[in-house]
Amino acid sequence: MNPWAEMDRIIKRIPEPTGFGWFTKSELMSHYKMSDGAATRTIRKMLNDKLLDEWSGTLSVGKFGKKWKLKSENKGK
Amino acid sequence: MKKFVIVSDIHGNLKDKTACNAAIAFTKKFRPEIRIIAGDLWDFSAIRTGASEDERAVSMQDDFEAGKDFANDFFGRTSENVLMLGNHDIRAYDLRDSRDAVKGDLGERMVADIKALAAKHKAKLIDYDARDGVYQLGELNVVHGFHSGMSACAAHARVYGNVVFGHIHSIESFQTPGIKQKEARSIGCLCDLNPSYVNRKTGKLRWSHGWAYGWLHEDGTYAIFQTRGVNGKFYAPTNIAEY
Numbered sequence: 001m002n003p004w005a006e007m008d009r010i011i012k013r014i015p016e017p018t019g020f021g022w023f024t025k026s027e028l029m030s031h032y033k034m035s036d037g038a039a040t041r042t043i044r045k046m047l048n049d050k051l052l053d054e055w056s057g058t059l060s061v062g063k064f065g066k067k068w069k070l071k072s073e074n075k076g077k
Numbered sequence: 078m079k080k081f082v083i084v085s086d087i088h089g090n091l092k093d094k095t096a097c098n099a100a101i102a103f104t105k106k107f108r109p110e111i112r113i114i115a116g117d118l119w120d121f122s123a124i125r126t127g128a129s130e131d132e133r134a135v136s137m138q139d140d141f142e143a144g145k146d147f148a149n150d151f152f153g154r155t156s157e158n159v160l161m162l163g164n165h166d167i168r169a170y171d172l173r174d175s176r177d178a179v180k181g182d183l184g185e186r187m188v189a190d191i192k193a194l195a196a197k198h199k200a201k202l203i204d205y206d207a208r209d210g211v212y213q214l215g216e217l218n219v220v221h222g223f224h225s226g227m228s229a230c231a232a233h234a235r236v237y238g239n240v241v242f243g244h245i246h247s248i249e250s251f252q253t254p255g256i257k258q259k260e261a262r263s264i265g266c267l268c269d270l271n272p273s274y275v276n277r278k279t280g281k282l283r284w285s286h287g288w289a290y291g292w293l294h295e296d297g298t299y300a301i302f303q304t305r306g307v308n309g310k311f312y313a314p315t316n317i318a319e320y
Contacts, residue, residue: 001186003183003184003187003190004136004137004140004142004187004190005137006183007123007138007183007187008123008136008137008138010180010183011123011124011133011137
């Protein structure tokens, strides 16, 4: 692993999206009362089906993380 | 008698290509037995504590590769090579103490890469430390630099005696008064003289491109000279005569 490229990826400057429709895995688990595994599988399936936009980077809490948004939420915006 | 060259403050991706090329060309022609990079080979602004969005936008990989390329060109195969760490380089080392385990691990790997670069050139790696971060070249001490501002040379002379350092990017000197005078020299830098983070700081108007070189005698005494860039040109006499 190249630590320099990895650090670039981690501190990537695309700021954490906070607008309507973006969610974290924790929020998905909480909203639908899902287990961690179920949320992971759901997100993976939706990504495979190209239904989600994905963002990854440093969250506002300072930890590396990911967020997703339904592609349909982007329509007309 | 051994010849030496001391360069400092390349700052990775912020290096000034003209100044770096001049320093490399000079070193190849001068063929010194001792080659010292006196700190801040890299900039590492992206991992500075409290780095801004713009600073984090700088690629760590580009930064590292740019510094590594300079070291690969500067160090000789048979010369005594010294790689000193500066206050910017040390950020990769400090990253190892991050509370974020992923960043801590990356810090370890970055330090391993820096050590591998030093090992490749059989370069002595000198820590950025007020006590241990000193390389002795006979009677001349070399440090990256720990003081800044208008009285930086005086402060270094008081602490380290005869000393050469980088850090403040300017070419200055100061002699302590006394029966045995001590002289501190700051030798300039090889980086961009107008990085955006000092746009509104008048201190940058003292910055200059340059490096130091000279001859170290067997008894530890030395002769040292300063090269200064003027409008992108560098002039450096390379012969010495004793009178």
